[in-house]
Every structure is written in structure tokens, then in C-alpha cells.
């Protein structure tokens with residue numbers, strides 16, 4: 071078996087008396103698309119924030135490529151090869167698509183470029199190639215904020231790609247998209263993995279999308295893991311149906 075890319079080991083994060091994530095463990099294999107689902111307030115975004123270095127874990131560890139990154143700062147985590155997209159659009163709306171992608175590449179190298187270069191000698195993807203991959207090549211000189219919402223989210227994926235990640239954390243990539251944009255988003259996530267070799271950890275409420283593209287899924291409820299397995303395992307799990315999906319849930 072190949073070594074996991076990401077290991078989350080007995081991770082707990084408290085906010086005062088509230089346990090937002092409680093003893094959560096899972097691994098993401100190289101080339102895997104791994105989903106995290108659960109009701110609002112289950113701790114999904116908290117987990118992302120701990121993995122991405124925005125919050126320190128209260129207990130437990132996060133390792134990436136065999137190295138402990140628990141509590142490392144966000145830019146250090148980024149340099150190691152973890153990028154993230156946000157639920158809401160986080161782009162430079164008044165700048166062109168080209169300027170957005172350029173800024174992301176510069177920001178990724180801002181701190182200690184020598185460390186960056188020695189650790190990730192192959193990084194910094196080519197801007198035009200990234201735009202072409204995303205179908206944004208004809209829009210490079212358009213102002214990002216003038217694009218349709220779905221395309222603005224695609225620019226957000228482009229910003230994450232410019233970091234040259236091995237793992238992309240995607241927080242609700244389909245939120246706010248119309249049905250055809252959701253289909254395009256699912257196809258794009260698959261292509262990130264299949265054509266760019268980027269593993270994906272995603273949080274998403276759209277069940278057809280999650281069940282259709284994830285290799286494995288972790289289900290959280292009130293900070294606690296209640297199931298972990300393939301889409302088929304999770305769909306038929308009694309505790310998942312009770313806590314989240316509901317008896318009459320239909321998987322379109």
C-alpha cells in the first residue's frame with residue numbers, strides 16, 4: 071500500500087466549552103477524492119481550518135507526506151503543497167483573471183522563496199496552461215468580478231492551482247451553482263485528480279455530487295465521526311441516515 075498523503079490523527083478542536091471537532095481520524099491517499107459531509111455545525115470547516123493552519127488543534131496531529139504539520143502557519147502549510155478554495159468566492163474582483171492568477175503565484179512564493187524553491191522545485195504552474203485547463207483562457211483579460219458566479223468560483227480554483235498543490239481542500243465547491251455549473255464543477259474536480267494528479271479533500275452538501283465523485287467519505291455529526299467508507303457504505307449506514315440523510319433521502 072502506498073503511504074497516505076494526509077493523515078489526520080485523533081484531532082480535537084475546542085472553542086471554549088464547545089468541542090467543534092472531537093477525536094477525528096482519517097487519511098487521504100495520493101490520487102484520492104475524499105469527501106466530508108454532515109449537518110451544519112458538524113465541524114467540517116473547523117477541520118479544514120485546522121488542516122490548513124488557520125487554527126491549532128487542541129489535541130491530535132495532522133501529517134502531510136509523513137511530516138507533522140500540526141499547528142504550522144497557513145503559508146507554511148501552503149508551501150508544503152496544500153491549497154484551499156472557499157465556500158464564498160475569494161478572488162480579486164476588480165482585477166483581471168490574469169492578474170488574479172499572477173497574484174496567487176506571487177503570494178505563494180512571498181515568504182522565504184529559497185525554502186520554497188528547494189522544497190518544491192517543480193512548482194509554479196504555468197499561468198496560460200492553468201487558464202486553458204480551467205476553460206478561462208478566452209477570459210484572461212476580463213475583470214474577474216464581471217464574470218458569471220460559476221466562472222468566479224472557477225477563478226477561485228485557479229488561484230489554488232497556482233500554488234502548485236498536491237492536495238486541494240475545497241469547501242462547498244458546488245454551493246451557489248446552477249445544475250449545469252454543478253456538473254461542470256464535478257467534472258473539474260475529477261480532472262484535477264486525473265490530469266493534474268492533485269488529490270482532493272472536499273466538503274459538500276450536494277449529495278449526488280459527493281456520492282458521484284468521492285472515493286471515500288467521512289460523515290461528521292456534532293464534531294464526531296459517525297461513519298467512514300465508500301459512497302455505497304455511507305448511503306446505507308443507519309446512523310448516517312438518522313443524523314443527516316433522512317429515511318426518504320433519494321440519491322439522484
Ligand SMILES: Nc1ncnc2c1ncn2[C@@H]1O[C@H](COP(=O)(O)OP(=O)(O)O)[C@@H](O)[C@H]1O
Nearest residue numbers: 085088090108109110111112113114115116117
Ligand atoms: N472560531 C470559532 N469560535 C467559536 N466557535 C466556532 C468557531 N468556528 C466554529 N465554531 C463552532 O464550531 C462548530 C462547528 O462549526 P463548523 O466547523 O463551521 O461546522 P460546519 O462547517 O460543519 O457547518 C459550530 O458550533 C460553530 O459555531
Ligand SMILES: [Mg+2]
Nearest residue numbers: 111114115116
Ligand atoms: Mg462549514
